[in-house]
Amino acid sequence: MASLRDTISKLFGRTQPAVADTSSEVSAVSSQRSAQSYLSIAEKFRSETERANIIKQCRLMYKTDPRVEKMLTTLARDTLGNGFVVKVNNASSPVSASKAQDEADALQSRLSLNQKLERYVRLSGRDGDSFLQVGVAEDLNITSFTRKPTLNVHRNSNNADLFGDPSRAYWMADTMFGGMEAPKDAIWFAEWEMVHARWQWDEESRYGTPMMGSSTGAFKRVTEGEIDVSVRRKTRAGMRYHHVVEGSAADVEAYKEINKAALDNPLSAQADFFSNKPGGITAISGDAHLSEIEDVRHHIATMFTGGDVPMELIAYGEGLNRDILGEKKAEYGEILRQVREWVSDEIIKPLFERQWLLKGIMPEGLKYKIEWRRASSLTAQDIQAITSAAVQMRLLGVPEEAIQAVLANYLPGVDAEMLLPQGAAGDTGRFADMLKGISV
Numbered sequence: 001m002a003s004l005r006d007t008i009s010k011l012f013g014r015t016q017p018a019v020a021d022t023s024s025e026v027s028a029v030s031s032q033r034s035a036q037s038y039l040s041i042a043e044k045f046r047s048e049t050e051r052a053n054i055i056k057q058c059r060l061m062y063k064t065d066p067r068v069e070k071m072l073t074t075l076a077r078d079t080l081g082n083g084f085v086v087k088v089n090n091a092s093s094p095v096s097a098s099k100a101q102d103e104a105d106a107l108q109s110r111l112s113l114n115q116k117l118e119r120y121v122r123l124s125g126r127d128g129d130s131f132l133q134v135g136v137a138e139d140l141n142i143t144s145f146t147r148k149p150t151l152n153v154h155r156n157s158n159n160a161d162l163f164g165d166p167s168r169a170y171w172m173a174d175t176m177f178g179g180m181e182a183p184k185d186a187i188w189f190a191e192w193e194m195v196h197a198r199w200q201w202d203e204e205s206r207y208g209t210p211m212m213g214s215s216t217g218a219f220k221r222v223t224e225g226e227i228d229v230s231v232r233r234k235t236r237a238g239m240r241y242h243h244v245v246e247g248s249a250a251d252v253e254a255y256k257e258i259n260k261a262a263l264d265n266p267l268s269a270q271a272d273f274f275s276n277k278p279g280g281i282t283a284i285s286g287d288a289h290l291s292e293i294e295d296v297r298h299h300i301a302t303m304f305t306g307g308d309v310p311m312e313l314i315a316y317g318e319g320l321n322r323d324i325l326g327e328k329k330a331e332y333g334e335i336l337r338q339v340r341e342w343v344s345d346e347i348i349k350p351l352f353e354r355q356w357l358l359k360g361i362m363p364e365g366l367k368y369k370i371e372w373r374r375a376s377s378l379t380a381q382d383i384q385a386i387t388s389a390a391v392q393m394r395l396l397g398v399p400e401e402a403i404q405a406v407l408a409n410y411l412p413g414v415d416a417e418m419l420l421p422q423g424a425a426g427d428t429g430r431f432a433d434m435l436k437g438i439s440v
Helices: 004-012 030-064 066-080 096-109 114-129 213-236 250-257 294-305 322-358 382-394 400-408 421-435
Strands: 082-090 129-136 140-150 154-155 168-174 187-189 194-198 240-245 279-284 367-372
Touching: 030 114, 030 213, 066 114, 066 294, 066 322, 082 096, 082 114, 082 322, 096 114, 096 140, 096 194, 096 322, 114 129, 114 140, 114 322, 129 294, 129 322, 194 322, 213 294, 279 382, 322 367, 382 400
Parallel strands: none
Antiparallel strands: 082 367, 129 140, 129 194, 154 168, 168 187, 240 279
16 A cells, blocks of 8 residues: 555656666767766765855854844844735636635644744745755645754755656755765655755755855954954953052062052952052053944944845944935835745745645646735824825725735735625625725
8 A cells, every 4th residue: 555655746746757868879978977977976065065064154153143143033023024825816716716715724724834934934044945844644734844954954956956856856864964975864855745945046056045154254253353352342441550659679569568458459449549658640541442443343244234134223223314224124125025025935835836736726727826914013193094095096096906905915914805895795895995985
């Protein structure tokens, strides 16, 4: 009896490995291919080693620098906002659309995706990749969606980043591996079993790139510079005193012994010294240039350049005027839109389309969209502004569906269906009917 894994693999129709090339040209170029194979293995080993080193450095940055941790946490939190919903707009038949919508709603609720995705986005930005295993139950429902250790999972694709054998697309070992060949105890995954989300991926690589991957050099210089500043401040910032004691060396030692309590107490707010001979005490100021750290600030700014969150929204926003702050927020808003598209394409769509396929629904026959909700709470002034904007769009002749989509995006917990006219959606359309009666 075939296992559930084999049954699902047959359902996806991807169990057969690629057909071997048996043409007469193979023997003619066998030596050339052997050399290419050797170079391919060497290149794979080099790329795996470099990737592991970069990930370890980025993890160190995330673990030891609160600025890097806050950047990744803020980006993930703001990207997810109040979560997302998948809306099936059309299909080959109304029955298929309704079934696809029911499956999508059940999957999202079953996996608690809105809670998990924030963590997956944060860790994908940190490591450059997320290997998300799809777990399927006997009833062909996806019941688990878990992230595997980044450095333990490897993508078994060829130089064109294609899977020669989709039934052995990924493998995982207990220990980090150099990348030559999979060990005998490796666990293999079929292509459908793993959603590989790649951050800042380009076609010349099998894997993604950590968000702060290009900032590792700047991070090292920032760390060294801040340590230098700290040591300099500790050793050169304090006030010093020059005591003049007229007499012999013995007189100096006697003076030091008499005033030992004051000399050995650096935390004393006031110190009194006593002497019965002519002399004096001269105060010597500490280093007057400790505030000159522009070189360190330069390295900090360089480090932040590799991130997707503007530096001024995390720290170092002093002296920032309102216009520049507005530009930074607008820039960040565009970044969030791009990251949401990445999450949709790399994680959400592959997952939901797998569930539909398991239930016999062809994704090619569906028209669906992913709606994201804003994270911030709305004030009464916000609601008034949104309402006025909706009325103005209606007066300008903007299609009702577009107005509903805009309103749903700015109203947490409200979707477009709730904004339909009353005749189309019963009592759920009262909000839209109220807007019609409001004048600007």
